[in-house]
Amino acid sequence: MTGSCLAIDIGGTKIDVGVVSADGSILDRQVIATGAHEDGDALLGEILAVAEHLRARSSEAPIVCGVGCGGPMERGGSSVSPLNIPVWRSFPLADRLEQALGIRVAVDNDAKALALAEGWLGAGRDHSCFLAMVVSTGVGGGIVLDGRLLDGARGNAGHIGHLVVEPGGRRCACGVRGCLEAEASGTAIRAITGKPAADAGPADIERCGDMVGRAVASVVTLLDLGLCVVAGSVALGFGEPFFMAANRSMSRSLGLDFTAGAIIVPAGLGGDGPLLGAAKVGLDAAGTTVGPR
Numbered sequence: 001m002t003g004s005c006l007a008i009d010i011g012g013t014k015i016d017v018g019v020v021s022a023d024g025s026i027l028d029r030q031v032i033a034t035g036a037h038e039d040g041d042a043l044l045g046e047i048l049a050v051a052e053h054l055r056a057r058s059s060e061a062p063i064v065c066g067v068g069c070g071g072p073m074e075r076g077g078s079s080v081s082p083l084n085i086p087v088w089r090s091f092p093l094a095d096r097l098e099q100a101l102g103i104r105v106a107v108d109n110d111a112k113a114l115a116l117a118e119g120w121l122g123a124g125r126d127h128s129c130f131l132a133m134v135v136s137t138g139v140g141g142g143i144v145l146d147g148r149l150l151d152g153a154r155g156n157a158g159h160i161g162h163l164v165v166e167p168g169g170r171r172c173a174c175g176v177r178g179c180l181e182a183e184a185s186g187t188a189i190r191a192i193t194g195k196p197a198a199d200a201g202p203a204d205i206e207r208c209g210d211m212v213g214r215a216v217a218s219v220v221t222l223l224d225l226g227l228c229v230v231a232g233s234v235a236l237g238f239g240e241p242f243f244m245a246a247n248r249s250m251s252r253s254l255g256l257d258f259t260a261g262a263i264i265v266p267a268g269l270g271g272d273g274p275l276l277g278a279a280k281v282g283l284d285a286a287g288t289t290v291g292p293r
């Protein structure tokens with residue numbers, strides 16, 4: 001059976017809704033600002049309005065809906081509580097979407113979805129062990145180990161944004177001090193510098209890369225990974241100075257022989273990765289993915 005996927009990437013700043021074919025072509029898409037919704041139902045209503053609009057004009061009818069959403073969540077998105085979307089707390093996202101759309105809905109963490117996409121069509125394509133991460137409004141991650149996406153006991157494996165990189169540092173939304181997300185996310189950079197990440201200076205970029213490198217080094221050593229691919233508007237916006245700083249920082253924290261050669265690179269799919277990841281979550285659930293893995 002073939003057919004397209006209605007893909008929804010739900011982030012802290014924007015929501016990307018698209019129609020994606022089984023081979024990963026983005027056929028149509030529309031972006032919504034996550035912004036000031038009165039409550040969880042209002043936010044869901046706007047997502048559904050756009051989804052129905054795209055579905056109605058699609059030449060290749062979606063047979064499944066795939067969703068990438070910020071964590072944490074219960075496995076499969078039966079209940080989601082994205083740290084950056086306060087109007088959704090224990091929100092029954094998967095059921096509500098399925099009832100409204102009338103097609104199968106598969107939900108996973110947005111950074112895990114990104115890892116799937118990068119392994120399918122991006123920088124992780126020829127790798128069976130890698131970390132994919134997003135440095136954007138928040139910081140998230142997904143891990144592919146021995147060719148399989150790690151889920152964890154409750155589906156939340158890969159939350160690299162909550163590794164402590166600065167003991168006693170800034171208070172994180174999770175309550176702990178010094179998490180990577182509290183030190184290096186777009187939200188953190190704005191709070192520290194008083195400017196949006198897009199206006200950050202060289203020292204701010206260096207510091208962000210330094211923090212990311214510390215966290216990645218721990219994961220690389222723990223899981224014997226050779227590659228970390230990084231997406232997200234902050235990291236990709238900073239570009240080469242960020243990646244150089246992150247790699248320098250990581251190298252300083254790697255001592256064992258098997259970690260030599262580990263590298264942090266920009267995501268291969270750029271800004272399309274999260275939407276393609278959401279699509280992969282849906283296409284895999286429907287068993288209709290075309291291409292490797």
Ligand SMILES: [Zn+2]
Nearest residue numbers: 162172174179
């Ligand atoms: Zn935290």
